[in-house]
Amino acid sequence: MLAIGHRGACGYQPENTLASFRHAARLGCPWIELDVYHVEGQLVVIHDDDLARTTNGEGLIMESSFAYLRSLDAGNGEQIPTLQEVLEVADTKMNINVELKGPDTAEPVAALLTNACQNQWHSEQFLISSFHHDELTRASTKFRRGALFGRPAADIIGRSKEMSAFSVNVSLRMISQELVNLAHHAQLKIYVYTVNDRPDIDRLRNWGVDGVFSDFPDRVMENNP
Ligand code: G3P
Numbered sequence: 001m002l003a004i005g006h007r008g009a010c011g012y013q014p015e016n017t018l019a020s021f022r023h024a025a026r027l028g029c030p031w032i033e034l035d036v037y038h039v040e041g042q043l044v045v046i047h048d049d050d051l052a053r054t055t056n057g058e059g060l061i062m063e064s065s066f067a068y069l070r071s072l073d074a075g076n077g078e079q080i081p082t083l084q085e086v087l088e089v090a091d092t093k094m095n096i097n098v099e100l101k102g103p104d105t106a107e108p109v110a111a112l113l114t115n116a117c118q119n120q121w122h123s124e125q126f127l128i129s130s131f132h133h134d135e136l137t138r139a140s141t142k143f144r145r146g147a148l149f150g151r152p153a154a155d156i157i158g159r160s161k162e163m164s165a166f167s168v169n170v171s172l173r174m175i176s177q178e179l180v181n182l183a184h185h186a187q188l189k190i191y192v193y194t195v196n197d198r199p200d201i202d203r204l205r206n207w208g209v210d211g212v213f214s215d216f217p218d219r220v221m222e223n224n225p
């Protein structure tokens, strides 16, 4: 079962910072997940649309300048990183799930990843995901798509196939053995977020879940056969 470091290794370091991604690398994490917005032509890595929770700034990401965002402390003196900086930290050794959080992110993300694929990276090392399915379907089909669902919905599997998804990424409260089986029957991988407790990790492994997002990705790796 794949260990996907959620916002890096955010159980240990401030989420979505280079310190968090470096920590995931030190743990030997094969995949990291991060969240992106597109601000003044730059892809910035941050989760909330509001700055208050994770930085010393205030206001909305989409109403801020890139210079202002870069002036903020995102925890322990870390800057809000750009996606390009995270690729440099990952250095092709960790694969990356880019979650499209902000509007109009699909095209610039695909452009940046396409450029990376001309420099050492391979397209299968990336997964582009989103809860915003219209945005997700604007992402280049060169890259694998993860259809995110946060709550139970009708025909999750059919909708994921319509989006040409590679994986269906669901919240822990939605997962069941039946959903795992349905995904696999449809040739979809199934990934589950956010899984931090060892009994949940073990249960999902037994159900045949393909990967889990964890703030403590070492907990997922430690019991992998
Ligand atoms: O992509 C998995 C997970 O990150 C989705 O939820 O809110 O943590 O971005 P959220």
Ligand code: MG
Pocket (backbone or CB within 6 Å): 033, 034, 035, 099
């Ligand atoms: Mg996310």
